[in-house]
Amino acid sequence: MTNPVTKLPLREKLAYGCGDFASCLFWASFSNFLLLFYTDVFGITAAAAGLMFMLTRIWDGVNDPIMGIIADRTQTRWGKFRPWILWGCVPFGLMGVLLFTTPSLGMTGRLVWAYLTYNLMMMLYTAVNIPYTALLGVITPDPVERTRVSSIKFVFAFGAGLVIKMTLPYMIDGFGGAANPQRGWSLSFIVVAAVAVGFFLVTFFGTRERVAPPPEQKTSIGRDLKDLFRNGPWLILLGTTLTFILFISTRLTITAHYLKYFVGPQMVQLPWQDAPRLCEFKDLWAAFGVAGDAGSIVGVLGVGWFAARVGKKTAFLLLIAASAACNAVYFWLPAHAVGLIFAFQFLGNVAGGPLAxxxxxxxxxxxxxxxxxxxxxATGLVFSASTMSQKFGWAVCGLVAGSMLSATGFVPNIAQSPTVLRSLVLLMSLIPAALGALALVVACFYPLTDRRVGEIEAELRARRAREGATPA
Structure with missing residues (x-):
């Protein structure tokens, strides 16, 4: 039963979720559309963009534990983690606009601009998102409540992805059209940035930090790192996260290219339509994203019920197996099977959405x-070192996807060769499915059952009560 002292009001859970909505307006843009923006609008090659993704995300991954260490040592009247949301949200929004702005420069100048803006954006993302993520570990000491808060967080996260995928293609077209897509992207992200800043402020003002380190704990980076690498369950989760991120990011990185070049414009008749109509890339792009995020939201809404009955570990294993199977199916789907392409996108995300x-x-x-x-x-370090593995996963998949396309002869905005199309299908199907299977194997070794976590929390609650470390 949830301790009434640690039970959070719904308004605070929703305020916490607003932070992930803000973050994921940009994260969904990075993971789904950034490679397409760089190759088809900004004007650099897929290989150059893939190399930049790898180098930037490796550097960004190194920054994560540094930011976690800094956040753990922050002392303000607002707590350790919340103030970073306040300090970082406006620079974060401004840099997001510059990232999607195309300067009037030659190829070398554009590449320099891309490296500068992408690196600075990811550093600002880290400065805001690491403290925001760590806030989950201190907003309440109750593990049941944390799962509920995490569920709400990801409803907001997938909701942000849904909003981006539903609106971004049409905003770009409305602001710039085919004649000036660069203007369309830049103006669209002014809107996105303004919304993100507003939602971050809701999180800052609407949440509290309730779990503090033990009062006698002395600051020691070396001891924190030693404790981290002696934490066996955390090490297993780290390996699981790396393979899980490779699983989802390989597919996300290439989805826009798959829809644009493999599926292409299709005549589609929806049940409520009298006759088929032509669905262009922007229509497929928006609708495919909506199907995925709608599935994710359905899955997230049900995961609390499911995990309560089978346990978090078992739920993770079953869901990642189902999601990987749905990914593998794409290897056999022809371009004209639009209904099945969308159906397995929805089903795969019903299973895959709750994994995070x-x-x-x-x-x-x-x-x-x-x-x-x-x-x-050291809550900040635990979460930040974990997000580091995510960044490394994104780095690898960005390089692999960009290099694979370039090696098979990809040239933007023309009809692609059968070799390129086969690469796109593999990156959407069997390659991510194999990575999902690997994540499942690693997760099998995770030792903390829900029963064991409950025992640990009961002992900690008694210890904190004696030491006065957890304010009501």
Whole structure:
């Protein structure tokens, strides 16, 4: 039963979720559309963009634990993590606009601009998102409530993806049209940035931090790192996260290219239409994203019920197996099977959407495990070192996707060769499915059952009560 002291009001859960809505307006744009923007609008090659993704995300991944260490040592009247949301949200929004702005420069100048803006954007993303993510571990000490908060967080996250995929293609077309797509992208992200800043401020003003480190804990980066790498459950989750991110990001990175060049314009008749109509790339792009995020939201809304009955670990294993199977099906789907392409997008995301919910709830459990085992707590470091593995996963998939397309002869905005089309199909199907299977194998070794987490939390609650570390 949830301790009434640690039960959060719905308004605070929703305020916390607003932060992921803000972050994911941009993260959904990066993961789904950035490669397409760079190759088809900004004007650099797929290989150059893939190399930049790898280098930037490796550097960005290194920044994550640094930011976690800084956040753990921040002392303000607002807490450790919330103030970074306030300080970083406006620079974050401004840099997001510059990232999607195409300067009037030659190829070398554009490449320099791309490296500068992408690196600075990801550093600002880290400065805001690492503290925001770590806030999940201190907003309440109750593991059941954390799972509920994590579910709401990801409803907002997938909601942001839904909004971006439904509106961005049409905003770009409305602001710039075919004649000036560069203007369309830049103006669209002024709107996106303004909305993101507003939602970040809701999170800052609407949440509280309730879990503090033990009062006698001394600051020591070396000890924090030593504790982290002695945390066996966290190490297993780290490996699971890396393979899981490779699973989802390989497909996301290439989805727009798959729809534009493999599926292409299609005559589609919806059940409520009297006759087929032509669906162009922007229509497919928006509708495919909506189908995926709608499926994710359905899955996230049901994951709390499912995990409560089978446990977080078992739920993760079953769901990732189902999601990987749905991905594999794309290898056999022809371009004209639009109905099946959309159906498996929805079903795959019903299974795949809740996976991140479960992972982040389990990371919060490993922070409790470390405090229980070592008598010390470094929540920011636990979460930031975990997001580092995500960045490395995105780095690898960006390089692989860009290099694979360039090696097979990809040239933007023309009909592609059968070799390129086969590469797109593999990157949408069997390659991510194999990575999903690998993530499943690694996750099998995770040792913290829900029963064990409950025992650890009960011991910690008694310890904190004695030491006065958790304010009501």
């Amino acid at each position: 919910v479960l992972l982040w709830a389990m990371y919060a459990d490993t922070a409790d495990y470390s405090e229980w085992k070592n008598g010390r707590r």
